[in-house]
Amino acid sequence: MASSLSPPEKASYHHRHSSKRYSTNGNVESSSVSDFVKRPKISPQNYISCSEIESEFSHHDPEFARINNGSFGCCPSSILALQRDWQLRFLRQPDRFYFDELKPKISDSRSVIKRLINADHDDEVSIVDNATTAAAIVLQQTAWAFREGRFDKGDAVVMLHYAYGSVKKSVEAYVTRSGGHVIEVQLPFPVNSADEIIDRFRIGLESGKANGRRVRLALIDHVTSMPSVVIPIKELVKICRREGVDQVFVDAAHGIGCVDVDMKEIGADFYTSNLHKWFFAPPSVAFLYCRKSSNGGGGVADLHHPVVSNEYGNGLAVESSWVGTRDYSAQLVVPSILEFVNRFEGGIDGIKKRNHESVVEMGHMLVKSWGTQLGCPPEMCASMIMVGLPVYLGVSSDSDVLKLRTFLREKFRIEIPIYFRPPEDGEIDPITGYVRISFQVYNKPEDYHRLRDAINELVRDGFRCASLSS
Amino acid sequence: MESGERRNGDSMSHNHRAPKKPRLAGLLTESDIDSEFAHHQTGVARINNGSFGCCPGSVLEAQREWQLRYLRQPDEFYFNGLRRGLVASRTVISDLINADDVDEVSLVDNATTAAAIVLQKVGRCFSEGKYKKEDTVVMFHCAFQSVKKSIQAYVSRVGGFTVEVRLPFPVNSNEEIISKFREGLEKGRANGRTVRLAIIDHITSMPCVLMPVRELVKICREEGVEQVFVDAAHAIGSVKVDVKEIGADYYVSNLHKWLFCPPSIAFFYCKKRGSESDVHHPVVSHEFGNGLPIESAWIGTRDYSSQLVVPSVMEFVNRFEGGIEGIMIRNHDEAVRMGLMLADAWGTNLGSPPEMCVGMVMIGLPSKLCVESDEDATKLRSYLRVHYSVEVPVYFLGLRDGEEGVKDKDSGLITAYVRISHQIYNKTEDYERLRDAITELVKDQMTCQNLPSG
Numbered sequence: 001m002a003s004s005l006s007p008p009e010k011a012s013y014h015h016r017h018s019s020k021r022y023s024t025n026g027n028v029e030s031s032s033v034s035d036f037v038k039r040p041k042i043s044p045q046n047y048i049s050c051s052e053i054e055s056e057f058s059h060h061d062p063e064f065a066r067i068n069n070g071s072f073g074c075c076p077s078s079i080l081a082l083q084r085d086w087q088l089r090f091l092r093q094p095d096r097f098y099f100d101e102l103k104p105k106i107s108d109s110r111s112v113i114k115r116l117i118n119a120d121h122d123d124e125v126s127i128v129d130n131a132t133t134a135a136a137i138v139l140q141q142t143a144w145a146f147r148e149g150r151f152d153k154g155d156a157v158v159m160l161h162y163a164y165g166s167v168k169k170s171v172e173a174y175v176t177r178s179g180g181h182v183i184e185v186q187l188p189f190p191v192n193s194a195d196e197i198i199d200r201f202r203i204g205l206e207s208g209k210a211n212g213r214r215v216r217l218a219l220i221d222h223v224t225s226m227p228s229v230v231i232p233i234k235e236l237v238k239i240c241r242r243e244g245v246d247q248v249f250v251d252a253a254h255g256i257g258c259v260d261v262d263m264k265e266i267g268a269d270f271y272t273s274n275l276h277k278w279f280f281a282p283p284s285v286a287f288l289y290c291r292k293s294s295n296g297g298g299g300v301a302d303l304h305h306p307v308v309s310n311e312y313g314n315g316l317a318v319e320s321s322w323v324g325t326r327d328y329s330a331q332l333v334v335p336s337i338l339e340f341v342n343r344f345e346g347g348i349d350g351i352k353k354r355n356h357e358s359v360v361e362m363g364h365m366l367v368k369s370w371g372t373q374l375g376c377p378p379e380m381c382a383s384m385i386m387v388g389l390p391v392y393l394g395v396s397s398d399s400d401v402l403k404l405r406t407f408l409r410e411k412f413r414i415e416i417p418i419y420f421r422p423p424e425d426g427e428i429d430p431i432t433g434y435v436r437i438s439f440q441v442y443n444k445p446e447d448y449h450r451l452r453d454a455i456n457e458l459v460r461d462g463f464r465c466a467s468l469s470s
Numbered sequence: 471m472e473s474g475e476r477r478n479g480d481s482m483s484h485n486h487r488a489p490k491k492p493r494l495a496g497l498l499t500e501s502d503i504d505s506e507f508a509h510h511q512t513g514v515a516r517i518n519n520g521s522f523g524c525c526p527g528s529v530l531e532a533q534r535e536w537q538l539r540y541l542r543q544p545d546e547f548y549f550n551g552l553r554r555g556l557v558a559s560r561t562v563i564s565d566l567i568n569a570d571d572v573d574e575v576s577l578v579d580n581a582t583t584a585a586a587i588v589l590q591k592v593g594r595c596f597s598e599g600k601y602k603k604e605d606t607v608v609m610f611h612c613a614f615q616s617v618k619k620s621i622q623a624y625v626s627r628v629g630g631f632t633v634e635v636r637l638p639f640p641v642n643s644n645e646e647i648i649s650k651f652r653e654g655l656e657k658g659r660a661n662g663r664t665v666r667l668a669i670i671d672h673i674t675s676m677p678c679v680l681m682p683v684r685e686l687v688k689i690c691r692e693e694g695v696e697q698v699f700v701d702a703a704h705a706i707g708s709v710k711v712d713v714k715e716i717g718a719d720y721y722v723s724n725l726h727k728w729l730f731c732p733p734s735i736a737f738f739y740c741k742k743r744g745s746e747s748d749v750h751h752p753v754v755s756h757e758f759g760n761g762l763p764i765e766s767a768w769i770g771t772r773d774y775s776s777q778l779v780v781p782s783v784m785e786f787v788n789r790f791e792g793g794i795e796g797i798m799i800r801n802h803d804e805a806v807r808m809g810l811m812l813a814d815a816w817g818t819n820l821g822s823p824p825e826m827c828v829g830m831v832m833i834g835l836p837s838k839l840c841v842e843s844d845e846d847a848t849k850l851r852s853y854l855r856v857h858y859s860v861e862v863p864v865y866f867l868g869l870r871d872g873e874e875g876v877k878d879k880d881s882g883l884i885t886a887y888v889r890i891s892h893q894i895y896n897k898t899e900d901y902e903r904l905r906d907a908i909t910e911l912v913k914d915q916m917t918c919q920n921l922p923s924g
Binding site: 059060061064066068071072073074075080088090091092093094095096098099129130131132133135136140147165166168169170172173174177178274276282283284304306307308309310311312313323324325326327330406409415 | 509510511514516518521522523524525530538540541542543544545546548549579580581582583585586589590594597615616619620622623624628724726732733734750752753754755756757758759769770771772773776852855861
């Protein structure tokens, strides 16, 4: 390590008053997305300090090297406290809260999100529990179109082979069941360039259109989960438009707070992202963006929340704002989160940039120590990166990686997800296991040193995955 | 504030332990109960437990511990703690409702969600040709609005036919309801149609009546109704729930209404049958196909803490004499007593006899208030909230041609009812405040028409 300070610590020393904002490729750009953020003129001394950050996450288990922000995210204690306030407001006098406060406050949250993501209208932004719910909403709409004959049986839905497990099941439950034909686009991993993905995607679309079929929906991850790679989403959406795909749905569970999320730039019909992963919301809250001028299928008017309430028919955003008696507090704290992130230099963009730089730095550090490789080039990752495990460990199945993960958790108190990458024909001694490391504001280099050392110790001790019991 | 001493967060200083249990020190006193509900807004006559329920401080504490446990190390909790905790809650409920098997019990957010699950399934049967177009769903006209919309979204959309049975109200006996229901089933079967689903409320919401649900389900079986779904949103903690006795195919009840759980949690009972049940949670996760209880136990990253506190709730209710049964009896008796007090004071009536009430009672409002529409009812409710700090829902009874209606002591037609609730935190003063508010409005010759808005 070149310096003893982690990037966030370094940053807080550099008193930059500059209003430059950085995208993850390091270029200075005049930001359109974050323009609205009325960033208070915080002087450097008033940026959140390291000890304040520690305090905000003091409820995390201190024993653990928590390098898996990607799975469940995190929530600072000041936001948790505000969430509790909202919970108490409801409990205090729920009828009054329901009649007077709930709807306008959810609208406020939607407004904040709308501006954060550069959508045109508040109506385009619905708040739901998570990306899994958003997927059910979009896929249900597709299913109706098949059932009601607007789509021909056998018309295609194209998705990535690396799509999230829940989304694949949702496609099975809604699309396959109603007569749609599903095509999975195989992507290479490790991957060396965005072009590899773009080429494979084109091939997938072709096969979707074979035999006179129409491609009714393309379901594309912005950042795949396992293995994790940032997909060249803008290019893929353009290709979809050129090739006459009816609708494009971007699953960006790892979206806001991780990559740049600009609806107009990306140009998809539907876009969903969790806020509890990388945007410091408590569990759980996500947005589903639905472009107003969306064509194909039943259109935006046919989107419905599957949990039907008395708000049915009033538009998805309103339907989603009342799905029966629930605790909506996670959805209500969204405006406060903006205040939290603006305590960091550069706000959410600054956080993204530093997370990216740090995770790449840690990834390189691990690669060097283990003699392995990254799963993708740095420009194809955001705040997570895949790092190859030493071949010696003998990772040879999905069950191996689960057991190894459990072992690391129980013996070393390290939380890290592991991906099994099946060997391909002709490969000699390929890397078959990759860890997915995340970097978020609470992480420190020691977390990754512990992982480095744990794996090195296992290799030294002649450890093999085969030795782990079920 | 509560009798057990738990400090926020401190009890989690040792990890991986189950939330600490409160120190049980015998039965709760009145001042203990006041403490447990100290977070309720003071100065409000909160006589509407039926809408949003309540949650005592000690259960909120238990919930917070679960939340912190997750936040502390979410991966570990997901892999090691969550499923066990959910099974523990389901087991408690399964015993409480006399289900045969804990696999018959799923946890969902609320009754609205359960309705979507049942109706999606019915909708698929229509779409996939298992049911003929115009086969019927029979329900009561006063079914909860969300359920009606769900029927529109999933059944009417695919060609299913709906029959609404008009609930007689005010009602005097179970027989009145049973005979109307039989008529509804007849209509549902007319012209060679099959009644594929009957939706029966165990306790209707507005107007609120305890239904003869066992008899109605029996009639459904006798008349060849394919499936029966009992929407019992208000039931658990209000009335004894024995799902085997009731005999429905599907039964849902919210635990955050009358069983002291935080928002929100409901149990959804699906009777085990030989064939595949084809019920699925609409939010599909990787657990799809593993059975509804497992599907519902993971619908993506969520805060499942309200579903994990059920064992803590049972500890709470067991600190009352007679446990939950004792609470139910006392709530019923007090609600009826207060109802009679109000009816007497206003010269009106009860909407149903005491044996057809639970911890909620409908009481006629004086005709002089001139409630003539749903909007009037809403206006009056707001006025009571803002000017008298009384929270009580108001029901407008739209009489149809030929219906006689009931008159009050001024010989005016009773067109509206309040639905009072009694839960353990309520006091006589709450109802006296309502009594006096209405009496004052009448005395001042206020009507819904001259009530100032807002």
